[in-house]
Amino acid sequence: GAGVSQSPSNKVTEKGKDVELRCDPISGHTALYWYRQSLGQGLEFLIYFQGNSAPDKSGLPSDRFSAERTGGSVSTLTIQRTQQEDSAVYLCASSLDLAGIGSGANVLTFGAGSRLTVL
Amino acid sequence: GESVGLHLPTLSVQEGDNSIINCAYSNSASDYFIWYKQESGKGPQFIIDIRSNMDKRQGQRVTVLLNKTVKHLSLQIAATQPGDSAVYFCAENSGNTGKLIFGQGTTLQVKP
Numbered sequence: 336g337a338g339v340s341q342s343p344s345n346k347v348t349e350k351g352k353d354v355e356l357r358c359d360p361i362s363g364h365t366a367l368y369w370y371r372q373s374l375g376q377g378l379e380f381l382i383y384f385q386g387n388s389a390p391d392k393s394g395l396p397s398d399r400f401s402a403e404r405t406g407g408s409v410s411t412l413t414i415q416r417t418q419q420e421d422s423a424v425y426l427c428a429s430s431l432d433l434a435g436i437g438s439g440a441n442v443l444t445f446g447a448g449s450r451l452t453v454l
Numbered sequence: 455g456e457s458v459g460l461h462l463p464t465l466s467v468q469e470g471d472n473s474i475i476n477c478a479y480s481n482s483a484s485d486y487f488i489w490y491k492q493e494s495g496k497g498p499q500f501i502i503d504i505r506s507n508m509d510k511r512q513g514q515r516v517t518v519l520l521n522k523t524v525k526h527l528s529l530q531i532a533a534t535q536p537g538d539s540a541v542y543f544c545a546e547n548s549g550n551t552g553k554l555i556f557g558q559g560t561t562l563q564v565k566p
Contacts, residue, residue: 376558378556394553426498428497442500447497
């Protein structure tokens with residue numbers, strides 16, 4: 336697609352339920368990232384995928400969070416047993432290439448985000 | 455630990471004036487810096503980037519300055535317009551990884 340597409344745009348769930356958030360990156364982008372943005376805060380790195388390499392999961396806040404990327408394209412972020420503190424906007428981004436950092440090809444293009452509200 | 459922070463949470467400027475948004479970073483190994491603009495309800499949008507081997511880079515109405523001695527980054531917007539109203543984030547990258555570390559953001563308000 337022309338941009339990074341995320342769904343759902345809004346999700347309200349009850350505490351304890353599982354949620355899945357989907358990200359469809361820009362076609363041809365090999366790297367995909369998930370960030371979390373709490374209200375009025377900066378972006379908190381969660382995880383990123385680059386090609387066939389093992390994902391960098393160092394930002395996942397707990398084992399309730401997991402993500403996968405199938406076929407090197409679409410990614411799903413899953414939050415199990417949601418808690419109220421999980422409420423945030425979850426942003427996905429993709430980029431063309433990690434090599435040659437700073438060349439412009441490593442610029443992240445963000446989606447509009449999925450707003451999660453846990454009641 | 456690594457951190458990127460912005461000095462002021464809100465900056466209010468008059469339309470037509472120049473804006474300067476500041477950012478401090480703590481990781482001296484960071485070699486790539488980016489400014490993003492985020493409008494309400496949207497994802498961050500790339501504005502300009504700079505590598506650590508440069509101290510200045512100019513774009514259209516925007517200039518990024520990097521002072522590695524004091525680990526300071528700034529974004530200058532010339533002739534600020536109402537459409538520039540947004541939250542501005544600086545971000546740093548250390549080494550050839552995809553992990554961008556973002557600051558808390560500065561809200562720019564442009565008064566007509």
